[in-house]
Every structure is written in C-alpha cells, then in structure tokens.
Amino acid sequence: MPAEPIVHACFEPNTATWQYVVADPSTGAAVIIDSVLDFDPARNAISTGTADGLLALVNEKGYTVERILETHAHADHLTASRYLQQRLAGSGKRPDICIGKRIVGVQERFGARYGIDKSEYEGAFDHLFDDEEVFAIGDLQARAIHLPGHTPDHLGYMIGANVFCGDSLFNTDVGSARCDFPDGNAHELYNSVSKLFALPDDTKIWTGHDYPPAGDGGRAEPLAFTTVADQKQANKHLRTGTTAEDFVRWRTERDAGLGEPRLLHQALQFNIRAGRLPAATKGGDRLLHLPLRVPASLL
Template sequence: MKPNIEAFFDGATWTVSYVVFDEPTGHCVIIAPVLDYDPKSGRTRTTSANKLIAFIEEKNLTTEWILETHAHADHLTAAHYLKKRLGGKTAIGKEIPIVQETFRKIFNLETDFTPDGKQFDHLFADNEVFSVGKLNVKVLSTPGHTPADLSYQVEEAIFVGDTLFMPDVGTARADFPGGSARRLFRSIRKILDYPADTRLFMCHDYPPQGRSPQWETSVGEQRANNVHVRDGIDEDRFVAMREARDRTLEMPTLLLPSIQVNVRAGIMPPSENNGISYLKIPLNVI
C-alpha cells in the first residue's frame, strides 16, 4: 500500500516533520515533531505541533507512534506534548543510552536520570518491523551523525533523518559526540542500495540561495547528484571531505537546550523547589 505523506516545514529550525498514514480515518505515525522554542526568552510554544494535531483530527486518524530518528540537536521535540494530546507510543533507536550517557555527564543531569532509554516507550533495533494500520514499516539503523540514528522505511518511502540532505546540500555532519564520518558513509550507502525510484524524505533542508525548501528526492537522484556522496565518491574521499567540513561548522543554535529535552523523549527537566524547570548551559565544555 502506498503511504499518504503530509509534510510540515518549520522555517525557524529548517526541520521537516511528517504525518504518515494509511488512509483517512485510519492510522498514522508522526516523525520528528517540533516544539517551538525561543532561546532569547526561554519560552516554548506548541504552534508547530498544533498544526500536526489539526491535520490528524481533520483526517480522523489514530496516532500509533511518535517516531524520532535520533536525539536532535537543532530543535526540541514535541513528542511528549503530542503523546498527551493524541496518544501513541514514543520510540527511538536502541543505541540512545550511549547518547544519554554522554550528555548526562556533559550536563551533570539529576542523579535519578538513568541513561537506559526508558524515557521512551520503545527502543527499535535494526531491521525491526511493525505495522501502522495497513502500512508496513521497517527500521533501518543508520548511525554516523550520532550513534543512535535511525531511518524508517514505510512501504516504498524512506525517512532518512539526518543522514542525507537534498542533493545540492549533501549530507549531515558527523562531529557530534559518538559521531563518525565513516559510519555515516556506510549508512548512506545502505540507503542508496535501494532501487533508484525509492522515495527519500529528508528531515531538514537548508536550501541554497534562490531555492525554496524541498524535502523529497529519490535514491537515483541522490546517487547521480549528491554533492557529497554521489556515485564515484568512495569512502576515504567522503570521510576526508566530511571531517574537514565539520571542522569549519559552528554548533547548532539550539544544541544546548534541545539535547537536554530530546534525550528525555520531550519531557522537561524536573522542576526545582520554586516550581520552575531549568535548562543548563555548560561553560567551556562543548
């Protein structure tokens, strides 16, 4: 069955969230939802997430899963808010404890924060399969950007998370803790081994000047035109390029606030004795 795919682009973080469903009045998954966050004031809003809710309610869909491709460093996840509003189970890759342990130390998180992934309802293993109504979904482990990255194959479409970008943008960085340009190359080639007409959906787009945001491409287009990893670029050449490029990149604007929330499946840090929840800024660490 061909999936129905509705994309929601957030211009503040360049993130694409998705509602993927089998049919109206059927069943859906949400992929990479955004919780709006103003770093100047520390205020959160649910404007972006409410757009997903409005669509799901309009189509009378039952939400089965709220899927993360990894613990994002460029936006806060709205997974917890959406779960409270719509139901469904939160999920991420089974390697997320590696990421949680790394950032538990960096942020010196509260003593009862346990880096075991149990903040999520389910941890997916590579090649795990499940159904969403009439749709078949397969989990693909695609580490490199982080150790815990996943892609999700829904019938003939793959949601690639932060592995690939549009062909004229290239690929994700691999210099976060636990990242690896070599693993990223192998993960990308795993995706590009699919048939040429396989539809690929990005989770971000950073369009060059003169192009509007886009998020759908294909295996064939990536193999022919991706500026970083098209056919003919071997692993060593890619790794040298990716590592050199990563050394020139600034940290994402929302790295410090987002990762503290995203390793908790969107739950805010526990309130302190004044009833207020705080995010930490580690000095001279990252």
C-alpha cells in the same frame, strides 16, 4: 505491490526541520516523525504552535496516531513528542514514543555532561527499536533501519517505497550532515548512505532538514524528498563514484570549521528526556544547563 502511505510533509522554518505525518490510507492509522516544539532562546520560552498544527492535521484527516517516532536525539530542535503524546492520549489513544535502542548510550553521555539525574531520562521512551525491526502502521508494514554516522543512535524508517532518513542524507544540492558530534563517524555515514543507495532507484528519500541554497540560481523553497536515483546522480557530497576516502577527508575538514548548532544544549537536554520537562526546583523553575567557555586567565 505493497500499499503506499499517505505522507504529509510539514516544514518548520525556524529550525529548517521537516516533520512528517505518515498514514495508512485503508485504516487511518498514522505515525508522526521528528516533531518540533517551538523554542525562543531570547526568552527561554517554549510554545506549541507548530505541534498544534500537527494535531490539527491529524484531527482534520481523522487519523489515529499509533506511534511518535524519532530518528535520533536531535541537536538543533526540541522534540514535541511528549506534548503530542499527552494531547493525543486525551482523545482516546496514547501513542508510544519510539527511537532506536542506542539512545541509551546517548542518554548516559549527555545526562552526565549536563548533570541530569537518571530518573529524568530512564524509561522516557516507550519503545526502543532493534535494527531491522518490523512494525505495523495499520495495514502498512514499516521497518527501522540503523543509519549511523551523524549520530550513533540514528535510525531511518522504511514505509512502503519511502525512507524517512532523518539527518543521514540531505537533498542533492545540500549534501550530507555533519559527523562531528560525540560518536559521530564519517566512515559510518558513508556506509549508511551506501545502504540507502542500494535501494530501488524509485525509492523516495524524505529528509530531516532542508537548507535551500538560494541565490546564484538556487531554489528558494524547501524540498521534502528526492529519489535514490536523484541522490546517486547528483548529491553534491556523495554521488555515485565518490570514494569513502574522499568523502571522509572532505567531511572531516568541513566539520572542523563548523560552529555548534544554535539550540545544541537546550535540544540535547530536552530530547534525551523524550520531550519531558526538566524536574521543577523548589522554587518552581525548570532549568536547562548551559556550559560556560572560560578563558585561562579566569581559572
């Protein structure tokens, strides 16, 4: 049997994000998946407490972080990847920041929307994974799996009998992610989940977020993983027997009534840069752009 990783699941409650430190028990090599940089929208202020917690964990366990992985360009939190890379480089090894190859199209789309110069995001990621690309974490073998639907660039990472699936699938009582972002596609999400459901039943699926449906007997605590068998039996949106037509119809209707994520504009501008800060103005400010919704009477 292939070796299994050590998985540290770290929940960030303000954005309901699961971050993961995944390590090879034989060598101490590790990766960090979907890290969070703290952001206070009331003050437009960044802080690093959550990311520092990941660094403390890595230091305590004596891990060597070889890569910092993103499942996609997140629209609900700011990535700490660049900050982590800089801090870890200071301790002797600079890990690569990695994401799927389709990030290039996402960068171009949102770079144009927010007026970001290409020099600020071209080459921001150190490595762009091909579909099904295999890579090592110490003595462990990992594989990048394209799981589009929520976003076109979305990847999952298969490490041993574990898939770190980002926002392609949530816990069974939460269901599935929205598909109404640019180039999102409910048909593709259905196919991506079908790909996950084809894995062995005991495969663990580690999700990117959790929103526990407390009340009415619901659980109060966030849950990091379920199994393929759990998902096939009980996922509220996509259990076995759900047709593509039914899912796409329901998901499309549901998404039409959703508001935009609270940190949508800040997150996208930050994350297509792989966590780099915006270039400073002549006055020393670092700016993010927010679109105005203007009534016709003012035009």
